[in-house]
Amino acid sequence: MLSTVASLAASAMLIRSVANDFLPHEVQDFLSSTFRHLSRHFCSQFTIVIEEFQGLSLNQVFEAVDVYLGTKVTLETQRVRLGKAEKGEKLETNMERNEEMMDVFENVRVKWKMICTPLQSVGLGHLNSSLRSEIRSYELICHKKHKNKVLNSYLPYILERSKIIKEENKAIKLHTSSYGRWDHNATKLDHPMTFNMLAIDLELKKELLEDLESFSKGREFYRRIGRAWKRGYLLYGPPGTGKSSLIAAMANHLNYDIYDLDLTIIQNNADLTSLLLTMPSRSILVIEDIDCTIKLENRELCFEPRDGQKMTLSGLLNFIDGLWSSCGQEHIIVFTTNHRERLDPALLRPGRMDMHVHLSYCNxxxxxxxxxxxxxxxxxxxxxxxxxxxxxxxxxxxxxxxxxxxxxxxxxxxxxxxxxxxxxxxxxxxxxxxxxxxxxxxxxxxxxxxxxx
Ligand SMILES: Nc1ncnc2c1ncn2[C@@H]1O[C@H](COP(=O)(O)OP(=O)(O)OP(=O)(O)O)[C@@H](O)[C@H]1O
Ligand SMILES: [Mg+2]
Structure with a gap:
């Protein structure tokens, strides 16, 4: 039946192309819309086109597909684009223009094509790509019976996977603040310290690694128990015992950026709040030498900045577990000090910092x-x-x-x-x-x- 209809449609198309030269426009239009309808009805394919740009901005789905397909290179792939990740020695592959690739998701086979159209042929309408010589898009082709699965499961899966892949390859950044804002130009943290190299008690190392691991996988757990997804560490011990090295090892292990907060340049509690609100998920907030930077013994006034506003210990504590709880996700906060005994007991009370880590002399x-x-x-x-x-x-x-x-x-x-x-x-x-x-x-x-x- 299908083949009869298909051959009918093919003959009709042939007749239409021959008839086009003789028939009036109205009849031609009627015929082409009928043929389009017929071929759509009997074609079993479903195609999604994902263009690189949406208006003036980059289409995030395109970006995600590009990252995801880059990891799907198989023996059958004939050409790939090659580049190097920001971090490490890892080479990154991407699908090359006009190549095709098959992928299987929950027993559904899909075909991907990367289509590149030279810019001259699409006119000057695409201002966003004025610096490019071509317009790129991906085409996903599958059987139309899988349409829902592809739209509702496969594409969301690609978005999620690409985030993880990008996270694994991203360089860790070190952010500092000025004037109550995180600096735009964060520096790349090229600290090679890892837990393997960190010379601390082996039991402590194991405990810390397990703690970080269960924290980073704890999204559901924290949601279930109704607590903010955050964890606080107080690192204390004499100079040169590895407090800063441990922070670098934590960042490298979790692939989180570091947000280094210098309390002495914070003007008031409002600055603290705004810094917290603009700190993205999966980051480590570090406040080093907390005993030296400001006098935290005094709950009321830590220091009086130029504009007369204050930054107080209670402001800092709110920063840690008041407001902290209501915004952002997956945050780690680390305080370091050489003198734990000098800190205000309010800062040390149970629940404020989840883990107190003593780094000590070399045994x-x-x-x-x-x-x-x-x-x-x-x-x-x-x-x-x-x-x-x-x-x-x-x-x-x-x-x-x-x-x-x-x-x-x-x-x-x-x-x-x-x-x-x-x-x-x-x-x-x-x-x-x-x-x-x-x-x-x-x-x-x-x-x-x-x-x-
Ligand atoms: N536990 C350690 N394991 C491996 N290397 C260490 C350790 N502690 C210190 N080091 C080495 O000593 C250097 C200084 O250590 P680090 O800056 O981590 O000490 P710190 O405890 O942060 O000191 P401070 O209190 O002065 O900030 C590190 O760069 C590292 O090379
Ligand atoms: Mg240090």
Missing amino acids: FSAFKQLVLSYLGISNHKLFDQIEGLLRDVEATPAEVAGKLMKSSDIDTSLQGLVEFLQSKRTELEKGSKNGNIDRHDCSNVKNDNYFLM
């Missing part, structure tokens, strides 16, 4: 991680001596790392570290003879390292 376990990263070794004749020395003296990971970097020769580096630790011990002994010893016992770092509030 032997941290040393072994550092030496593996820096010198690539996991054993050496000087290790026993170093273990003993690290039990006796306080050396920060930054100090130990500095010694390990001194020479490319392993023996020289480790010998340098031994001498450095010995000189610290001599100092300590002198001090203890004079009766002014006040040192932290770093052998119990594991237990003291963190606690959940």
Whole structure:
């Protein structure tokens, strides 16, 4: 039946093209609309055209399809466009002009075509593409019985997938603020620190990774329990123990941008609020050295800026868990301090910061991680001596790392570290003879390292 109708339609089209030269316009129009209707009725194809531009702006569906199809290159693909991601060494592929590609989604086969039309042939109407030599669009072709599935499931799936793909390839940015706004030109965070390289207690590392992991996958959980999707960390410990390095490792691990907030340049509570409101989802807000930047002991007045308005501790606390709860999503806030004991108890009270992380002096376990990263070794004749020395003296990971970097020769580096630790011990002994010893016992770092509030 179908083939009979199709051949009828084909013959009709032939007759129409021959008749066109002889028939009046009205009859020609009638015939062509009838033929169009007939072919639409019997054609089993459904086609969606996705153009690169919508008016003057980029069509986000086009962009998403471009990203998604780039990851679908198969052995059958004959030509692809190649580029490099902003981050890392990864090469990115995209579908090349006038190529075709098949994709399967929940047992539905679809064909994709990238169509490129040279600009001369489409006229000057497309102002948006004045700098381009062609207009690009994607065509999706499938059986029309799958129309609903394609529109309601497949295309939303592509939008979602492309977001994830872009997220994986994006460079992490470091944002700073001025005049109550985040600067437009964020710098690329090229900090190579990862959790693998971070020399901290192994249990703590595992706990932190699990915490971050469950946070980033916690959208449904936070919605179910009616809490804002945010998590606060207070990192405390002496200078050079890895607080800033941990923040970089967190950002690299989660692929979140960092928003570095300098409280000393904030004029008033309103500035704080506006900064919060303009911070996008999947970001880490960092307030470093919170004990030094402003005097937080005083709940009323932290400092008096030029215009007479105030920024108060309660403003800051509202910023953390008042307004914070009602806007944005997937935010992490990190405070760092060298002196946790100097902070206002209101800032430390349970529930305000979810996790307090103590980063401390280098113990032997941290040393072994550092030496593996820096010198690539996991054993050496000087290790026993170093273990003993690290039990006796306080050396920060930054100090130990500095010694390990001194020479490319392993023996020289480790010998340098031994001498450095010995000189610290001599100092300590002198001090203890004079009766002014006040040192932290770093052998119990594991237990003291963190606690959940
Ligand atoms: N735990 C660590 N693991 C690996 N490297 C570390 C660690 N701690 C410090 N370092 C090294 O020392 C350098 C300084 O550390 P970092 O800036 O993270 O310390 P900090 O605790 O933020 O210090 P401050 O309190 O002065 O801000 C880092 O760039 C890194 O090379
Ligand atoms: Mg720091």
